[in-house]
Amino acid sequence: MSKRHEKIAFKQIVRLEWMDRTLSLVLAGYSESEIREQLDRYLSTQRQSGGEGPVRNRATYGMSLILLSCWFRKEPELDGFREALLEQANRVEQKDWLPLHWAMLAASYPYFAWVSEHVGRLFSLQDSITSGQVYERMKQSFGDKEMVARNTRYVVRTLVSWGLLEEGKGKKGQYRMPSVYQIQDSRVTELLLEGLLLSIPDERCELNTLLRHRALYGFSIDYVSPQELARLSQTRISMSQVGLTTGIVMINRLQNMDYVQD
Template identity: 30%
Template structure:
């Protein structure tokens, strides 16, 4: 079986509103055929205009959208279901748009760890020097996934998606990006949900709590530190173990 953490998968520029539309269709109870038809209609004048070949970019985008919200891997279905539940609630400190960014970011990184890998390199550069050059991100991602043209194209399209989502913004220098608006997350339920999503993108499904909350892969967010007991109480799918003298290890159950 191929480990999804070792493949690219996410190889298209995908706008946030397309993910929002897909999640809303799932939340409304539409079946796979109806969702596919609705997405074809939504994207017909936006991607691969005038074409409908099986391997066209529009169908690749729809495949990504469906993989995230319609038919995620079995182990991620409970996370997806909780994400859908958030759609019917409101975090008091977040606007609907901010909540949307958090939910779609989390589920995309869980289903497509490549998204998380690009985010990790981007976030590290932003912390280190205050900006992220596409060439630097490309070099670091290719060190992990190999010197392939598919890696180059996929990384470019993921970065383009970050710009579309507003988590990165252009600077006066071509190919150099600054951080977009940072979203403060202080709802412990959403913190636990994002922690679980992040663990799904990691090979061993475990990380120290402090490292998890402060991960550069979550660079669009400023996550309020929470106690391990609160994380464990908020999710039945996470286990907490004492790690060292002053930290706790969070693991997927």
């Protein structure tokens, strides 16, 4: 298990347009320090609720930490995955980056994927959910702590800002299932599944379970075979065949011998 899986680390809302801005700068070839400088200026006027506001004190807009760490934090186990995301982002228009951002946050901050999973589980049982219901499920794993409640709210509000949750018409904090985001590119499907695998502590899952994983509630993806998944990932994912249509898929750590598991 990587240290990524030990952290309850999601300390602010991460808006989709901020992810777009960061990825655009990475693709343009700017260095980490240059991107940090640009993001600090940009985020100083950005509201977490959306849109612009008065310039704020630098200490109040530390979002560049999460945005930069996705791409520059020293985590050799994510290097190949990051490169694949960048290659795919170069192939498509910015409007199609949302699933790539989801995969990146799931891999970099597994807590994001775990909250998403409980959102999906709740939607499998009922038509609308509340942030309190999501927190009740998260505290079963992480305890009844203010930090857990706060970080869970940040993930939920991030999903709202991305259009992966819809505001309900009832009481505040109530949400509805959004229109499902259709994934028609098998390479994007592979990256979504890889990001999800990287969020799982032992980095392995039965394929059909992975394809139906509740964390992916907001996406519609087609079936992909274990062999195709391994091929599309350029062997970053390996598989153990169980049947003709399924198998155990796992992150292939033999690809990067510099990575040492904790």
